[in-house]
Amino acid sequence: MTSLLLFDTLTRQKQDLGPPGQAPVRFYSCGPTVYNRVHVGNLRAFLFYDVLKRALLWLGYPVRHVMNLTDVDDKTIKGSRAESVSLRAFTERYTELFLKDMDALGALRPDVMPRATDYVPQMVDLVQRLLDKGVAYRSDDGSVYFKIGAFPGYGRLSHLEARTLQAGAGGRVAQDEYEKEDVQDFALWKAWSEEDGDVAWDTALGKGRPGWHLECSALAFEHLGESLDIHAGGVDLVFPHHENEIAQSEAASGKTFSRLWVHNEHLLVGGQKMAKRLKNFFTLGDLVQLAGATPREVRYALISAHYRSQLNLQVTYEGEGEARRPVRFDSLEVARGALRRLDQFRKDLQAKATGEAPAGGAERLARAKDEYREAVRDDLNVPRALGVLFELVTDVNKLGAWDAAYAREVQAFLDDADRVLGVLTPEPEALAPDEQALFERWKAAREAKDWAAADEARAALQAKGIQVQARKGSEPTWARG
RNA sequence: GGCGGCAUAGCCAAGUGGUAAGGCAACGGAUUGCAAAUCCGUCAUCCCCCGGUUCAAAUCCGGGUGCCGCCUCCA
Numbered sequence: 001m002t003s004l005l006l007f008d009t010l011t012r013q014k015q016d017l018g019p020p021g022q023a024p025v026r027f028y029s030c031g032p033t034v035y036n037r038v039h040v041g042n043l044r045a046f047l048f049y050d051v052l053k054r055a056l057l058w059l060g061y062p063v064r065h066v067m068n069l070t071d072v073d074d075k076t077i078k079g080s081r082a083e084s085v086s087l088r089a090f091t092e093r094y095t096e097l098f099l100k101d102m103d104a105l106g107a108l109r110p111d112v113m114p115r116a117t118d119y120v121p122q123m124v125d126l127v128q129r130l131l132d133k134g135v136a137y138r139s140d141d142g143s144v145y146f147k148i149g150a151f152p153g154y155g156r157l158s159h160l161e162a163r164t165l166q167a168g169a170g171g172r173v174a175q176d177e178y179e180k181e182d183v184q185d186f187a188l189w190k191a192w193s194e195e196d197g198d199v200a201w202d203t204a205l206g207k208g209r210p211g212w213h214l215e216c217s218a219l220a221f222e223h224l225g226e227s228l229d230i231h232a233g234g235v236d237l238v239f240p241h242h243e244n245e246i247a248q249s250e251a252a253s254g255k256t257f258s259r260l261w262v263h264n265e266h267l268l269v270g271g272q273k274m275a276k277r278l279k280n281f282f283t284l285g286d287l288v289q290l291a292g293a294t295p296r297e298v299r300y301a302l303i304s305a306h307y308r309s310q311l312n313l314q315v316t317y318e319g320e321g322e323a324r325r326p327v328r329f330d331s332l333e334v335a336r337g338a339l340r341r342l343d344q345f346r347k348d349l350q351a352k353a354t355g356e357a358p359a360g361g362a363e364r365l366a367r368a369k370d371e372y373r374e375a376v377r378d379d380l381n382v383p384r385a386l387g388v389l390f391e392l393v394t395d396v397n398k399l400g401a402w403d404a405a406y407a408r409e410v411q412a413f414l415d416d417a418d419r420v421l422g423v424l425t426p427e428p429e430a431l432a433p434d435e436q437a438l439f440e441r442w443k444a445a446r447e448a449k450d451w452a453a454a455d456e457a458r459a460a461l462q463a464k465g466i467q468v469q470a471r472k473g474s475e476p477t478w479a480r481g
Numbered sequence: 482g483g484c485g486g487c488a489u490a491g492c493c494a495a496g497u498g499g500u501a502a503g504g505c506a507a508c509g510g511a512u513u514g515c516a517a518a519u520c521c522g523u524c525a526u527c528c529c530c531c532g533g534u535u536c537a538a539a540u541c542c543g544g545g546u547g548c549c550g551c552c553u554c555c556a
Contacts, residue, residue, distance in 0.1 A: 030556075038556085045556035073554070160484060160552070186553065212554045234556030235486090241554070264556070265486085268549075304504080305494065310549065314492060334493060334505040341504080344519065375495095383495045387503035394503095397520060451514055462517085469518050479518080 002059050006052075006230070007308060007379050009238060009261040010157050014379055017061075017229070017260065024064040025056055026224040028258070030216060030233040030241070031113065033070040034094035035079045037283045038101060040302065040313065041267040041274050045234045047299060048264040048307045050107040051420065052232060055376050058419045066223045067110040069095055072117050073212050077199050087199050088117070101284045104295040105302075106422045112223050116215040123210040123218040124203045126252055127188045135251045139180065142191035142206045148184050151247040157261060158239035186244050187211035213244040217257075220249070231258035235265055264307040270315040279324050280315060291329035293336070300335040300423045303382055338386075342414075343426045343479070345393045349411055351475045355401030365410060368392040372413075376420055389417065389424075431478070435464060442468060443476055 008015040017025070029049040032038050038046075049067065056063045070076070071091035080090035095115075102109075116123075127144055130136035135150040148154045191208040192200040200207050210218075220228055226249070233242060242261065249257040266273070269280035287293045305311040314330040368388055375384040396402075396410060418424035431439060442457035458468055461478070470476045 032556080042556050158551075184553075235550070236555050239551060266550070266556070273549080310487075312493070330492060330505080338504050381495075384502075387495065390503050449514075467518060470513070
């Protein structure tokens with residue numbers, strides 16, 4: 001079986017995507033609001049999208065992936081005004097930082113990354129369609145709201161009966177809420193107000209800006225059509241964002257908006273929700289600086305738990321209150337150790353290819369391939385998939401030695417498996433000429449049993465952060481770190 | 482108050498009816514000129530607690546305890 005099973009939030013069951021066909025899987029994922037550096041919790045979500053997309057491609061599905069960039073909302077407007085720069089300049093800055101992080105983490109770029117503000121006409125058209133159908137209305141101030149009472153299926157995704165929603169339970173009802181006919185109605189179009197400054201579009205709907213929920217529907221329609229195959233996001237978006245997307249999209253098109261809805265759970269840091277107050281709020285840059293982690297280690301840590309489970313990034317702190325600070329990022333050390341084992345195995349594949357074709361080796365590899373595929377196929381069970389790889393590592397190591405052909409086959413499997421995980425391939429590294437010379441000198445000195453010279457060369461390499469290894473039955477190797 | 486999720490070894494984390502994957506750490510061994518690294522092995526009679534269903538439950542049901550999330554713009 002090659003078809004992917006995904007847990008669908010709407011039906012609360014694993015659904016079979018069906019076998020790969022000619023038509024691309026229409027995949028939409030909710031992107032960042034570009035008003036700030038994204039934090040590791042955000043990054044977990046984006047890496048989930050990445051692994052999902054990689055799994056689809058690996059299983060043979062053509063994919064068209066669209067991820068939006070929210071570049072107009074309260075936060076971006078507030079941020080740009082505070083700095084007296086244009087909204088575009090402000091959001092462009094954080095867009096670039098976001099892309100830099102994603103590239104560093106090895107995430108494949110989406111096929112299209114539309115900015116909301118580039119699609120105002122399409123959003124206005126969509127609002128117009130909803131007004132024409134009578135499922136939206138204008139308030140006195142010129143804003144347009146979606147009338148959720150006119151959409152019978154409202155609440156199906158989040159499994160909240162519309163009438164049990166407790167108005168204002170979050171204590172965040174805005175002052176202008178009296179403009180709405182029903183507290184649960186949401187804004188499709190927001191009439192310009194003083195706080196918006198010069199952020200406004202003059203449109204057939206009047207002067208104002210689009211509501212947040214609207215952009216995803218409009219962008220999806222524009223780039224993927226009115227029906228999607230997979231729509232992804234974080235669990236916090238189930239309600240109200242995705243509920244509202246469904247309402248406005250389906251009310252407008254009369255079609256099912258998305259076949260499957262997938263949501264990733266949140267990241268916890270030190271067992272708690274991230275919050276600046278708790279000093280457990282980190283960006284990729286923070287982890288690289290504070291923990292000395294490589295982006296690759298961060299990627300491993302963020303994808304190594306199942307996407308539907310809360311992932312606890314374990315951190316050890318010292319001090320209390322204001323003095324509290326992280327002293328050890330346990331999860332990143334785990335990632336480092338695990339990757340070291342995998343990297344070492346790759347080196348050993350070459351170094352120990354001095355024997356003959358191992359008995360049972362082919363069968364063992366074939367089993368790993370089957371198990372790996374099944375783990376990926378079954379709702380992206382990355383923890384299980386990693387387990388399959390580690391089990392293979394142990395078993396192949398037990399063979400002791402093998403021939404070059406077997407080394408190549410195992411290597412090829414790891415390369416193939418990495419098309420999904422994007423984390424197995426070590427960053428390409430090479431020794432600088434002077435380092436290479438030291439390495440050669442160390443090897444030669446060992447050959448000559450000139451231990452003093454060998455120790456000297458080794459110490460020089462270690463001073464440069466290079467560890468050397470000498471083992472019987474295989475070529476000497478080196479590693480950084 | 483309403484809705485939902487989760488509780489598995491020191492830590493992280495799979496497993497959802499057939500008798501506990503994997504990683505880190507720890508400990509033992511092998512290897513090594515020494516060392517580091519590496520490799521192998523050991524490491525949960527048991528899966529938050531109490532009842533129940535079943536030939537059989539970490540896995541299903543009921544109750545309890547604890548933690549987390551959502552309830553209008555937070556991945």
